Amino acid sequence: MDLTGIHHLTAITADAPGNNRFYTDTLGLRRVKKTVNQDDTSAYHLFFADGAGSPGTDLTFFDWPVAAERRGTHSISRTGLRVNESSLDFWAGRLADNKLTVGQIGTLDGRGTLDFEDPEGQRFRLTADQPGETHPWDRSPVAAEHQIRGLGPITISVAELAPTEAVLTQVMNMRRVRDYASPDGVGQVHVFEMGDGGPAAELHVAVQPDLPFARQGAGAVHHVAFRTPDVPAIHEWAKRLSEFRIPSSGEVERYYFRSLYFREPGGNLFEIATDGPGFAVDEPQETMGEGLSLPPFLEPRRAQIEANLKPLD
16 A cells, blocks of 8 residues: 655645735646635635646645744645756746745755745745656646646655654655755755655655744645545555554545545644545536635535635736
8 A cells, every 4th residue: 555646735825816826927837726725714725736737736725814934843844846857947047037035956866956935935946857747737827848747855844753754654655765965954854755756756854853843824834645546545544544543634525635634743744635536526627726616515605705705816
């Protein structure tokens, strides 16, 4: 029973209209779902992905009126985005032109990389990816050859490796494959892979005991989700967590996928999510993300929910 890679990553924004503009206009992603947080319907839940809304490409945001995050350990500290290696120069120029905090193109863990921050300070790393199947968005302001291909690797920060490693390897069946020095000079980074490996299926664990504990806020990552193929598989994962006596949410029906949540020993929130049924389950593929989508159990409250949401476009 193996996870196959990164499914999605959910972060926090305090500026939903600005967030929507940045991820569609500057990063060129497609908004594949405009919905609400199912546990807090006063907040948007926005999904940005490739042209098809493929699993492994979803970057999502909860819209909460909160202060900026306090950085530190016990956090998901760096979000990887995969691009063609030949696109790093393009992105360095585009991000600088938009007056963002941008690092230098370099090599990290044997791959070309470029670090940057979004307007609210979320930390990203563009990582050179190998050629493979892609699903560009034909209405993106970014040319198809430069578009973001998906998520990965994802970096988490913990104070101690052993408890986290035990869960990753003994419970989640990941493989520890290599280590490298943290580029910020704080601690070592240990690479764990899933499925076939590669940047779309890696979790990087930075061990940084001297950092303060992080506090979530705008610009922080709320959780990272890992891929499992279908509902029978997530039944098995729920059973496995129970056998290891790891507290979890139990299975949660999110309508676009089925989820299971738990915390690893370093304090980070993990999710396991099914690949399907996907974002076209309730609206046409051609127009998904344009209108407000609500799961069936929230549909009777549509008028009330819409009245409490700010305009995005």
